[in-house]
Amino acid sequence: MRKILIIILLLTACAKRVKKYYIVKKKKFKEPVLKVLIIENKNPLWIGGTNVFYAVDRKGKRYKFFANQRLKIKRESKRGAVYLEGKRTNLNLPVRFYTKGKGYLLVQGKRYRGNVMIDPFLRVINEVKMEDYLKSVVPLEIGSPFLSNFEALKAQAVCARSYALRKYLERKNNFFHLYGDIRDQVYGGRDAEREITDLAVKLTKGEVVLYRNEIALTLFHSTCGGRTAYFDEAFPGKEFIPYLKSVRCNFHGKDLCKNSPYYRWERRFSVREFKELLSKNISDMVSINIRPQDIIDFRISERGPSGRVKEIRVKTRKGTFDFKGYEIRKLLKKGRNLPSNYFSFKKRGKNVIIIGRGFGHGVGLCQYGALALAKKGVNYERILKFYYSGTKIKKIY
Numbered sequence: 392m393r394k395i396l397i398i399i400l401l402l403t404a405c406a407k408r409v410k411k412y413y414i415v416k417k418k419k420f421k422e423p424v425l426k427v428l429i430i431e432n433k434n435p436l437w438i439g440g441t442n443v444f445y446a447v448d449r450k451g452k453r454y455k456f457f458a459n460q461r462l463k464i465k466r467e468s469k470r471g472a473v474y475l476e477g478k479r480t481n482l483n484l485p486v487r488f489y490t491k492g493k494g495y496l497l498v499q500g501k502r503y504r505g506n507v508m509i510d511p512f513l514r515v516i517n518e519v520k521m522e523d524y525l526k527s528v529v530p531l532e533i534g535s536p537f538l539s540n541f542e543a544l545k546a547q548a549v550c551a552r553s554y555a556l557r558k559y560l561e562r563k564n565n566f567f568h569l570y571g572d573i574r575d576q577v578y579g580g581r582d583a584e585r586e587i588t589d590l591a592v593k594l595t596k597g598e599v600v601l602y603r604n605e606i607a608l609t610l611f612h613s614t615c616g617g618r619t620a621y622f623d624e625a626f627p628g629k630e631f632i633p634y635l636k637s638v639r640c641n642f643h644g645k646d647l648c649k650n651s652p653y654y655r656w657e658r659r660f661s662v663r664e665f666k667e668l669l670s671k672n673i674s675d676m677v678s679i680n681i682r683p684q685d686i687i688d689f690r691i692s693e694r695g696p697s698g699r700v701k702e703i704r705v706k707t708r709k710g711t712f713d714f715k716g717y718e719i720r721k722l723l724k725k726g727r728n729l730p731s732n733y734f735s736f737k738k739r740g741k742n743v744i745i746i747g748r749g750f751g752h753g754v755g756l757c758q759y760g761a762l763a764l765a766k767k768g769v770n771y772e773r774i775l776k777f778y779y780s781g782t783k784i785k786k787i788y
Contacts, residue, residue: 412560416604420788422521422597423559424505427578429571430498430515435465438509441502442494448483458494464509471511485510495581502581516567517580521559522592524578525551529588531577532611533758536587543758543765544591546774549784550756551576553599553609560606595771597788600779602634607782610755614651615640616733616748619778624695625732625752627702627715634779637697640760642767648759653730653750658723665743669705672722673712681707691736699732699753717752755779 430436439461446454446462456462456475463474464484471484488496488507495502498515505519525548530536533547558575559568571578600607610622622635640647648654660668666683673681685708692713693702703714703722714722720729723745734747756778764774772784 413557413606414604415599415601415606415785415787420556420597422788423556424518424520425524425555425559425569426508426567427517427519427524427569427571428514428567429503429517429578429580431513433499433515434513435463436509436513436515437497437499438462438464438488438507439497440488440490440494441497442490442492444488444490444494444496446482446486446488448481448486450483452481454480454482461497464513466513471509471513498580501579504581510566514566517571517578521552521555522596524555525592526589527579527581527583528555528576529592530585531579531583533762535762536585538587540762540765541587541591542769542771542774543761544588545595545771546756546761546765547611547758548588548592548595549598549600549771549775550609550611552595552597553607556599557606557608597786598784599787600775600782601785602779602782607634607779608632609779610635610752611758611778612749612751612753612755613757614648614653614731614748614750614759615753615757616648616654616731617641617646618697618753619755619757620697620699620733620753621695622754624697624699624701625716625754634782635754636780638778638780640757642764647763648749648757650763651750651759654748654759656730656747658725658729658745658747660743660745662738662741662743668723668725672724673705673707676714676718676721677712679709681709685709697733697753700734701732 440458442458444456460475464471473480473482486509490496495504496507498507503517504523505517508516508518528551529544529548532551533544554576555569562568569575600609617640619638619640621637622632623629666686669686669689670681670683687708688706690704691700692704695701700719701715703719705712719732723729731747731749731751731753733749733753734745737744737746761774775784776782
């Protein structure tokens with residue numbers, strides 16, 4: 392009994408310790424420097440600068456290069472080698488590149504602020520200040536850089552900052568904090584920046600979304616189709632998050648995201664094409680060879696409270712398979728994944744029709760909805776509170 396009590400106390404202590412990562416009530420933050428993974432599995436890499444740039448290798452030795460010089464880094468015999476003008480240099484990976492003044496580093500021809508680190512596996516990490524990182528993320532994530540949408544751009548800036556800070560704290564001891572793609576937030580360096588989104592970032596500097604003094608997990612997506620999803624509905628097996636609940640994306644009786652090309656969508660297949668699609672995708676996902684003639688039955692076995700499909704069951708001659716969450720969009724992909732889990736089926740004669748709504752997981756802020764609210768004169772704080780129930784906005788640095 393004593394052992395059980397000790398285990399329970401340890402688990403409770405661990406749970407509290409993890410949650411404290413995100414608490415900001417009495418903690419003073421400084422603008423963090425993020426480590427963003429921008430490239431992996433590229434060989435060779437090309438590195439340069441818009442003016443004089445420097446490199447420091449793993450031995451601490453510094454090298455100086457000029458703006459007209461480009462370094463070629465490639466992996467050879469499980470090791471990285473650095474070349475300049477066709478000749479191998481003495482640089483040893485990992486190596487950190489940096490500039491002085493107002494110059495930028497060039498990675499594969501793209502400009503980046505801050506420093507760039509390349510490890511022996513040719514993974515490229517951009518070390519960049521939070522606010523500079525957001526200047527690239529906001530336009531790439533929400534687009535529509537117009538003055539009429541400005542409050543939505545500010546809302547996106549606060550969302551992206553909150554998400555990035557939470558990941559920074561969560562992964563503080565990891566090799567990097569954030570992926571530079573859809574696995575976290577899309578980041579494209581200096582070349583992606585726009586003047587109007589720079590201003591949105593500047594005017595919300597240091598502001599984050601809080602829920603009971605905890606930095607909120609500010610998930611967002613393109614189009615909800617009229618209603619957002621609960622967190623645990625879109626991500627099976629995850630715990631319920633109070634501020635990530637289903638919200639009617641509606642204003643005075645009209646859906647806010649109706650201008651999205653994915654507000655309503657449709658996919659049509661013949662029964663034969665549909666079985667071929669299922670058999671191919673199931674085979675790829677479960678590593679069992681399923682033929683079209685093996686498909687016996689296909690049905691939606693569970694829907695979530697918002698109406699989204701939570702589970703699909705496929706009965707075949709080689710077993711019955713259940714698919715949940717994002718797996719469902721992969722199961723029904725043809726070229727690209729299905730836009731969302733918010734759909735229904737119709738069978739007309741020898742055709743199968745998928746009628747759907749929305750694009751993305753459906754949790755949190757609906758970007759097309761936020762853009763519509765901004766056009767109606769709603770400010771960014773109200774936009775954020777509309778999609779993240781019970782939260783508040785606070786400037787923490």
